[in-house]
Amino acid sequence: MFLLDNHEKLLLLTLARRTMTTAVLSGPSAEELPPEITTLECAGAFVTLRRGGRLRGCIGQIALKQPTAELVAYSARAAALEDPRFEPVRVDELAEIEIELSILSPPEVVAPEQVKAGRHGLIVSRGSRRGVLLPQVATEHRWGSLRLLEETCAKAGLERDAWTDPETQIFAFTAQVFSESESSETPR
Numbered sequence: 001m002f003l004l005d006n007h008e009k010l011l012l013l014t015l016a017r018r019t020m021t022t023a024v025l026s027g028p029s030a031e032e033l034p035p036e037i038t039t040l041e042c043a044g045a046f047v048t049l050r051r052g053g054r055l056r057g058c059i060g061q062i063a064l065k066q067p068t069a070e071l072v073a074y075s076a077r078a079a080a081l082e083d084p085r086f087e088p089v090r091v092d093e094l095a096e097i098e099i100e101l102s103i104l105s106p107p108e109v110v111a112p113e114q115v116k117a118g119r120h121g122l123i124v125s126r127g128s129r130r131g132v133l134l135p136q137v138a139t140e141h142r143w144g145s146l147r148l149l150e151e152t153c154a155k156a157g158l159e160r161d162a163w164t165d166p167e168t169q170i171f172a173f174t175a176q177v178f179s180e181s182e183s184s185e186t187p188r
Contacts, residue, residue, distance in 0.1 A: 004040070004103065009178050011037050015069060016047055016076040016099045017180070023077040024089050033069040043173065044104035045071035046134060047079045049089065051096050057083040060102065062123065062132065062173075068103060100179035102134050107171035112163055115145040120172040122152040124163060131156030135175050 004012070011034050045068060046060025057079035061071050076099070080089040089097060107123055115122065117138035124131050131152045138148045149170070150160040162168045 004176055004178075008037055008040065009101075012068065012072050012101055012103075013099060013178070013180055016072050016101060019073045019076040020047075020049070020080040020089070020097070020099065021094055023080050024091055024094060033067075033073065037069045038067060040068040041065045042068045042071065042103050043106040045075055046102040046104070046175075047072060047075040048100040048102065048134075049079050050098045050100065051093060056093075056097060057086050057089065059083055060104075060132075060134075062104065062107065064106075072101060098180050100177065102136070102175040102177045105174045107173040110170055110172040112145075112149055112170060115149060115170070115172060117143055117145045117148045119174060120148075121175055122148060123171040123173070124149070124152040124156050124158065124168060125171075126156070126158055126162060126165065126168040129156045129158055131158070134177075135173075136177055 015034060015037070043064065044060060044062035044066075046058060048055070049057040059078035059082065060075045063071065104121070110120070119135060121135040121137075122133055131154070133148065133152045133155060137143075137151075143151065149163040153160050153162040153168070156162070158168070163170060
């Protein structure tokens, strides 16, 4: 996985903020992508929105080599307006929303004993069901590897012990995670 430098992180956070704000104010629209980051590719990106430290939206995409800026713009719009767990972000909330980005490495098949909570995010799938949890979720909830496997199965709508079934596929990925609070230069 490539590592973003501070300038690239700032550009992606600025893009996410601008896209979210435009979507909330006037609905989804195509966002002009900064030329400095149009060639960066990643295996996926998630945009997490928090208000007062509480989750307010989180949407992302896992892809095979997609332009990072496109994934971030799409996910920022969707996290603000389309996360089914929340009402769309309102204009009066915009200044209170903090944006966190997770830029993913390519997922790799892993055995359950290889899962490292806090380092790995997981994708668990069986049949048409799939659940994804980002690496920071285990850290935030103080879960060990077993609990991370169980919770990812539950997220997929499977039994909590579905990871023990040979038909269940387990993929792990890492993420470069950064937020607006880490950068004093990010416009609000």
